[in-house]
Amino acid sequence: MDITDFYDTFFEEAEELLADMERHLLEIDLEAPDAEQLNAIFRAAHSIKGGAGTFGFEVLQKTTHLFENLLDHTRRGELSLRRDIVDIFLETKDMLHDQLDAYRNDEEPDQEAFARICQTLQQLAREEIGQELETSGGLPTPPDAASSQTPAPAASSEASGSEQAPDAPPGEQVLVVALLNVGEKDRGLLVEELGQLGEIHDTHGDESCYEITLVTNVSRDDIEAVMCFIVEPEQLQIRAAAHQGASPPPASQPQTNKAHASSPLSPSSQSDKPKAKKPKAGGESSSIRVSVDKVDQIINLVGELIITQSMLDQTVSELEGVSHRGLLNGMSLLQRNARDLQEAVMSVRMVPMDYVFSRYPRLVRDLAGQLGKDVELVTEGESTELDKSLTERIIDPLTHLVRNSLDHGIETPEAREAAGKPRTGRLTLSAQHQGGNILIEVIDDGAGLDRDKLLAKARESGLSVFDSMSDDEVWQLIFAPGFSTAKEVSDVSGRGVGMDVVKRNIQGMGGHVEILSRKGKGTTTRIVLPLTLAILDGMSIKVGSEVFILPLSSVLESLQPSRDDLYAMAGDDVVLKVRDEYLPVVAVHAAFDVEGAKTELNETIAVIVQGEGRRYALLVDDLIGQQQVVVKNLETHYRKVPGVSAATILGDGSVALILDIAGLHRLSRVKKEAQRPQRTFNDFASTLHKEGEPS
Template identity: 60%
Template sequence: APAPAPAPAPASAEAADDVPVTMNGDRILELTLGPLQKPELADSIVELFKEIEGLGTIDPIDGGMPQDGLRRFRVTTPSSDADLLDLFGFHVAREEVQLRPWSGERVAPGYGFYPNAPGSPMTEEDPGFGFFDNAPGAPGASTQPPTEAAAPAVAAGAPKAAGKAEGKAPAATLEASSIRVSVEKVDQLINLMGELVITQAMLAQNSTHLDPVLYQSMVSGLTALDRNTRDLQEAVMSIRMIPMQTVFSRFPRMLRDLASKLGKQVELVTQGEATELDKSLVEKITDPLTHLVRNSCDHGIEMPEERRAKGKPEVGTITLAASHQGGSIVIEVRDDGKGLSREKLLKKARERGLHAPDSLSDGEVWALIFEPGFSTAEVVTDVSGRGVGMDVVKKNIASLGGTVEIDSAEGYGMRVAVRLPLTLAIMDGMSVGVGDEVYILPLSSVVESFQVGENVIKTVGGSGRVVEVREEYMPVLELEQLFHVPRSNDEHASEIMVVIEAEGGRIALLVDELIGQQQVVVKNLEANYRKVDDISGATIMGDGRVALILDVGSLVRRSRH
């Protein structure tokens, strides 16, 4: 009988009628992903199978290394192809996913040769389950040595073993390229780095009295030490930095479950996943971000019918974006839902006995939702009414030295921006002197400095003082008065102004002198002493004295009030 022509593997999942099935009814599929712009997206697909119970199992058949830009897996699952494609669509584009029946353990008749194809065996009869003429062991085989044509039979018979053998070497290399270290060791390294920065600052300060001609080699050595210390500090700090992808990756599934529970259609868009943040901050920012995303889904995004009536697409969009701005990282949660209602917020505030006149600006009205226990939900559900309000979110972020800003347009959506310092350990600062005291300003907040001329400072409303800088008036704060710095009678008054910026506002600080720019090691003042208003921390100067680091955001808020 002529050999039956083997059916080619179906090109799409829909045509896969001959998918192999396990004993308990699960289907076995071959999943191909790619070409992927980011190979790590394949890992998020693997994570799906770990997170979702009953989805099945997934095993790499490429040794964990991309081949031709593609990743290949063996999937055993009870789910349909359509369900799998929907799930994978949260992480990779549909066109990057291919599902085929698993063929690794089955060999098609004739070893994949089509009739009359070049190189295929020219036989009319069944050649005995793939034995070629005169092959050793074939029925009626002669004693001839095996022909070269027998090679495909060996290769085709063991694709799985070959895949395993190939996979071992890359997997071992991959494992050796990273190392797992406890957080305590990294913290100890950062503390030692801080001490080194202080010691280097001390040496640099003492060397200013040396004659650069006599001690030329020492001065050049100290300059090299300064450069190497800075490079080492950046390298050590980068060990603690992890990408925001680790935070963002937990939201797609949570949002999918939440949207189906509420009967809404929501799409999650993430931007800036590669933006890095200190590990300690990543752990603490996850809960506040989770609350903001749940709020957007529950209160912000409307039901599909309501969105259609407003002329919006039925599928709402929630955007998570992370970006660097100066010395801070800004994480935004945006939605295109109904936004905040000014009237509803004012009405609710008055019901709760809060002072809420109609003259409040939009920003001040939005800030009302940070009041303890404040909620605009008509119906309290288990989604958002969990006893955790926006006041807790703001408190948690403030404890990390961050701020929360809200912007909204009724009917178009709202935006919540969380601004956090990049790291809590070492920063660039500018030292300023007032009397005998030294204060540190974060360099990222300093805009400019200038000499104060006569009659530049104007008095407003009897007590407020302002200064005009390039046709813009800004409040003036005297650090001498703010911190009650003692001053002898013969000392001159402050004559230098430093303009600082924070939370969208600028103020001018009156100081005696600018000492210079330097790296400072931030020491927690609360842990070692107590909380002090307008001070975010302290540092040790090169001469061993303690200098206070000013809380720029607090100073700007003080000037507003």
């Protein structure tokens, strides 16, 4: 067996262990550290060290060994935690992450950084516990070296009468590894893995307790650390074999006492091991790791199945019901099962928002310290689920919003105290489902946005603003390219880049961003995203003979426009008055040059939609209805089309374009500019009255 087959598993689980380590370090109470948290941090370092030793990742192995020793002193109460010590531990965790990335990319870790972190840990040990950390004792031999050596009988070390030096690698020993409630498949993997760590002389037992006799020069703890990448710690027990001074029995003559099956641990070792939990049925793991590419492939195939089912459903619906009742009933059942299958497959890609939120405690802690602020981070709705592809893309925009809240929003402790607020500011990250969308909010209790300051800065930047603008319009100014209210450029902000990118990225995911703020009370930035990009709840509209899809999350209402509510503006623009709000009118047929569309105003329908924080009135011929559609990337299969975000395949096999609201408005303006002499769109608008035009 090629041991590199386990590389990916090691890297993934080591990443999870490092994330758990960071979470515990950030949550730990410095005044009264929780013993379980200290043990969890120690176990994470210990497991990574064992795996690194097995795979021959020497630098990672040595770093975690030093770190593990220091953590051991901490959990035994010989090293008292302070904020600066936790900072060093977090720095070490970052270094372990960098080393892990280097090995993942088939590179050697930075030797200078390795030497620097080792020096830092040794200096901390000298200052706090008055001794150097052990640097070599207990380190496992790399797997190729371990497997290439022929193990000598364990009696040889005892017969010599010599005692090993404390910092020497452990000598060869005979161990019995007991696997409890481990299925046959995992058992085979474990036996093969143990073969990489030494020489197997005996295997026997059943699924409840399967024992392997192993001659090895690798320590028990490191064997356990490596094996726990395949099974749970409670399913693995290791003890020294009886009669260590004798040669191990040959594989053909099992000598192990059967009593071991019922009591695989000696009394002394049982006290050090946690009691085994009740095993899962069959001893099998309750989860498996599957690559995202495989899940995407399944989702695409299910999407094709849904399209085929829709085509069949449309064909069958035209048949006479009495003579084809069996076929109709079968199609109804197929439709229901296909929808259930679609929802089940889509749920595989859904991950909890904790995947995103867990990144920010460290960021808030470090940045608040850098800015000299006291900030408490609160997270809500961590279990709310979102498509994995969106969680990856939301991290950067959310990070920028968090940094903005810390830098611009939350005041210094002195300023908060002077304003009658608690010295510690609060930053809240929340997530919740809202219809077919997910609502993510970044809330701070800081100074809030200053309307006058924003308007003054906008005028200084040459933006077109006026004093009668609504608060919502003023808040949207911060998304203008190059806009910044920072007095000086710093490592945190002030360059005028970021918020416009945040808005553009969120819109690229089919969402939009809103801002609510009260001066002196705080600011809430609200992000609304679809739950997934693979399936869309849409409204089908008809223009001429063409069918288009509007994202249902963008549709606010539909109405019959009245000529009295339409106003012609300068530059051939037309607006529709809806409850004292003037909305730009976009004729879809004009934007896409659709022939045979309705042009008489009293025959059209105005669909009020929202895009990029603005509302528009789209003129269409008919509303067909709501439906779920499978989204197809148009750029991948064709090319980018202005005013269109994607495409889908309808039940009759035809392709329908999914409209991009803001892009459609821009396309409409461009087309009107190009066709100004022909006045194609204003044939019906030329008779509109110009009295009472909004200012």
